[in-house]
Amino acid sequence: MRKNKKIDVKALTVCSLLAAMGVICKALLSINITLGSTLLSRLGVHLLFVYLVAITYGPLLGAITGGIIDLLGTLVEGLYPINPAYTVTLALTGAAIWVVYNFLDKKTNLKLFYKILLTVILIQTLVTFPLNTFWNSFFYVGFNLFWAEAIKRAPSVLFYIITYPVILGTLLPVMWKVLGYNKKSKSPALN
Numbered sequence: 001m002r003k004n005k006k007i008d009v010k011a012l013t014v015c016s017l018l019a020a021m022g023v024i025c026k027a028l029l030s031i032n033i034t035l036g037s038t039l040l041s042r043l044g045v046h047l048l049f050v051y052l053v054a055i056t057y058g059p060l061l062g063a064i065t066g067g068i069i070d071l072l073g074t075l076v077e078g079l080y081p082i083n084p085a086y087t088v089t090l091a092l093t094g095a096a097i098w099v100v101y102n103f104l105d106k107k108t109n110l111k112l113f114y115k116i117l118l119t120v121i122l123i124q125t126l127v128t129f130p131l132n133t134f135w136n137s138f139f140y141v142g143f144n145l146f147w148a149e150a151i152k153r154a155p156s157v158l159f160y161i162i163t164y165p166v167i168l169g170t171l172l173p174v175m176w177k178v179l180g181y182n183k184k185s186k187s188p189a190l191n
Contacts, residue, residue, distance in 0.1 A: 011061065014179065015053050019065045019072075022049035026073030033156070041156040046073060047128075050090065051120075051168055052175060054097035066094030083139065089131045096127045112172065117165040124157045 026046035033040045046069050054062025070090040074082050100122050104115045133153055137146040 007057075007061065010179070011057050015057060015061050015065055018049040018053050019068045022046040022065070022069035023072045023076055025049070026069060027076040030077070040152050043156055043159055047090075047093070047160070048164065048167060048171070050094045051097055051116075051164065052171060054094045055101050055116075055119075055168075055172060056175065056179075059095035059098040062094030062098050063091040064094070067091035083135070085135045085139070086132070089128070089135065092131070093123060093127050097123055113165060113169040116168045116172070117161075120164045120168070121161055124160050128160075129153065129157050 023046070025048075026044055030042050030044035030046070032042055050062060050066040050069060053065040067087050067090060070087040071082060074080055074086075097119060101115060101119045104110060104118055108115070110118070129150075133146065133150045136153070137143050137149050141149050
């Protein structure tokens with residue numbers, strides 16, 4: 001986290017802006033992948049904004065941003081009812097992103113891209129994919145179809161693992177430079 005342990009105006013402004021962008025992206029840019037009338041998976045870029053906030057500002061703001069993006073994005077989209085389980089999952093994902101990235105940042109000498117790649121792989125395979133598959137099975141398809149639901153959702157995990165590290169590896173350094181963070185530090189959240 002930051003040295004002074006306070007959430008300053010700059011951090012709050014950046015997080016609010018990224019959360020607003022995430023809400024719009026969730027509502028307007030999510031793609032439903034269907035087979036006939038069956039929804040197989042949803043691909044969205046809203047999780048990128050949770051990664052940006054969590055890596056830059058830490059677990060608290062990452063969790064808050066994740067929860068806000070899910071809650072308000074679902075309201076703005078208006079297609080599905082709000083399900084607190086998914087909101088909590090995205091908030092937990094925001095906190096977990098920082099924990100994984102922070103661990104890799106402190107314990108390894110990997111370049112930024114590889115830290116991001118490992119973070120995305122671990123978050124998608126250990127947090128987001130299992131929890132969302134569990135909730136889909138619990139609320140919609142039943143536990144007897146858990147593995148069918150997991151297989152159905154697997155291509156979306158591959159999409160995130162392939163695309164997110166490239167996008168985040170480009171956006172994070174640019175964002176840190178624009179915000180004026182010290183280049184010597186590995187991440188502004190670790191200052």
